[in-house]
């Protein structure tokens with residue numbers, strides 16, 4: 001087996017749909033093409049939205065479509081546990097590291113405050129760009145024993161261009177402070193945010209290439225800043241173009257008719273489902 005390590009990182013917050021299946025299938029294609037390993041990580045960090053019945057459905061649907069992973073919650077592996085809900089200590093250590101490096105600060109703004117900051121330009125992925133209300137002065141030292149009770153934001157280097165070459169979509173560049181602002185790494189309800197959890201896990205599980213949907217391109221720029229702040233080496237990235245429905249809207253968990261489960265119940269075979277999306281190309 002080569003050093004290539006890919007991953008499947010589904011969130012059990014609903015049924016998997018065609019778009020997920022396409023991304024995961026692509027991840028498996030590349031892991032196989034490079035003779036590497038595929039890791040399944042259960043991204044159940046959001047305790048309120050994740051449901052045990054979706055975890056079970058997720059494994060079943062992934063297997064049904066023809067996916068096979070070598071490490072994961074159900075098969076084990078050297079980097080266990082593979083469910084984010086069981087990896088809190090790792091995220092908490094990263095929070096401490098970011099705090100000690102002056103990279104993050106507590107934010108007391110409510111959702112309402114943010115919505116009212118009318119002049120803030122809009123970041124279409126996650127609402128308005130944070131206007132910096134709680135951002136401390138440079139050099140101000142923040143001390144805290146734990147992240148509890150507050151949102152914690154990462155201070156982005158305003159004006160810096162974050163660029164990377166995506167293996168599917170080519171050269172990408174986003175400007176910190178313009179394309180995205182100070183983002184949340186730890187939530188008030190004491191849950192690490194997606195951006196932090198995914199970086200900690202991809203690094204800890206030694207993932208060499210992240211294959212995921214193009215809706216996360218801008219998140220990749222944020223995550224590159226986290227890798228740097230944590231002194232970690234980032235993986236390579238391959239962002240799959242998004243699948244659109246008949247109205248040109250990207251598929252989401254609300255598209256029940258396009259869930260793998262519904263298609264299967266309606267008599268589709270795995271082979272028919274896999275035949276729906278265009279084949280991914282790549283020079284190997």
Ligand code: GLU
Pocket residue numbers: 009010011043198211212213216
């Ligand atoms: N768990 C995320 C999702 O289902 C994917 C995260 C990632 O691939 O980085 O949308």
